[in-house]
Amino acid sequence: xxPIERLCVYCxxxxxxxxxxxxxxxxxxxxxxxxxxxxxxxxxxxGLMGVLADTVLAAGGEVIGVIPSWLVESEIAHPGLSELHVxxxxxxxxxxxxxLSDAFVALPGGFGTLEELFxxxxxxQVGLHTKPTGLLEVGDFFDSLLAFLDHAxxxxxxxxxxxxxxxxxxxxxxLLDQLRAWPGRVDQLTPGTPGRRG
Numbered sequence: 001x002x003p004i005e006r007l008c009v010y011c012x013x014x015x016x017x018x019x020x021x022x023x024x025x026x027x028x029x030x031x032x033x034x035x036x037x038x039x040x041x042x043x044x045x046x047g048l049m050g051v052l053a054d055t056v057l058a059a060g061g062e063v064i065g066v067i068p069s070w071l072v073e074s075e076i077a078h079p080g081l082s083e084l085h086v087x088x089x090x091x092x093x094x095x096x097x098x099x100l101s102d103a104f105v106a107l108p109g110g111f112g113t114l115e116e117l118f119x120x121x122x123x124x125q126v127g128l129h130t131k132p133t134g135l136l137e138v139g140d141f142f143d144s145l146l147a148f149l150d151h152a153x154x155x156x157x158x159x160x161x162x163x164x165x166x167x168x169x170x171x172x173x174x175l176l177d178q179l180r181a182w183p184g185r186v187d188q189l190t191p192g193t194p195g196r197r198g
Contacts, residue, residue, distance in 0.1 A: 001180045002132065006064070007032060008040040008101035010116040012109030013047040021108045022051045024138040024172075028107065029055030031172040040101045042093065043067030043085075045078035048107055053078050066096050094119060103179045104133040108141045117166075125162050132182035134167040134175045142168075 015022055025048045032039050039056045042049055043065025053063050062082045069086050071077075077084060087093050094116060098104075106117040120133045135142055146168065152158035167182070169175035 002102075002182055002184070004037065004102045004176075004180055006038045006040050006101045007176075007179075008097050008104045008120075009052060009107060010104065010109060010113045010120075011041070011048040011052060011107035012113055013042075013044050013049050014110070015047050015051070016108055018139060018141075020139045021048055021141070024136060025052040025107055026055045028052065028105070028136060028172040029061075030059060031176060032056055033059040033061035035176065038062040038064060038082075040064045040066070040097055042097070042112075043077050043081070044071075045076045048109065050076075050078065052107070053081065057081070064100060066093050066100070068093050098123070098129065098131075101131065103131055103182075105175065105179070106133075106135045108138050114145075121165050124165050130184040132167060132179040133165065134169065134179050136172060136175050137168055137170040 009028065011025060029039070029052050033056055039053065039061065041053060041063070044050060044067065045053070053065070056063050057080055064083045064085070065078055065081045066085045066087060067077050068090055069088060072086065085096060087096060098120065104117070104120040106113055117133065117135065123129050124131065124133060149158065149163055149166070153160050153163050167175065167178040169178055
């Protein structure tokens, strides 16, 4: 089992219209505390980011936030975190979050969430790190995205083994189990259908 002490979570600074998004953030936050993990995230107090951080803090967990100085007001930097790192650029934010973390998970979000998710997967693909990356399936939010990735494999622009770099599950526990079972290299993955649910 891979030791995971700090889990980086990418998610939206908006709540979205479906309450299942916030419910998933709460469930993941509760699991993080139950497992004794530290949350690393984007530092905001609003949207799904705020729900996630508040859940972990309310249960006595540790939360590390990383936010660019120019987003402190618009994303409303969380005032109650265990640690808050204020950086200058989005690139610095992503780099520091990656350095502080042992694994990466995405919840629903927009362009920023998807950029962070795919940067983490791409870095794994090209060998910049050996940390696992997962996507928590929430309702049908990611269905079209996962179908697109499968289509990219089908038309030959994405290798099947690289598609398997993005772990997916429909429950926080199942996803954490997959992250811990991650072998560290794509060539050690068991061939099969990617995106298995748990």
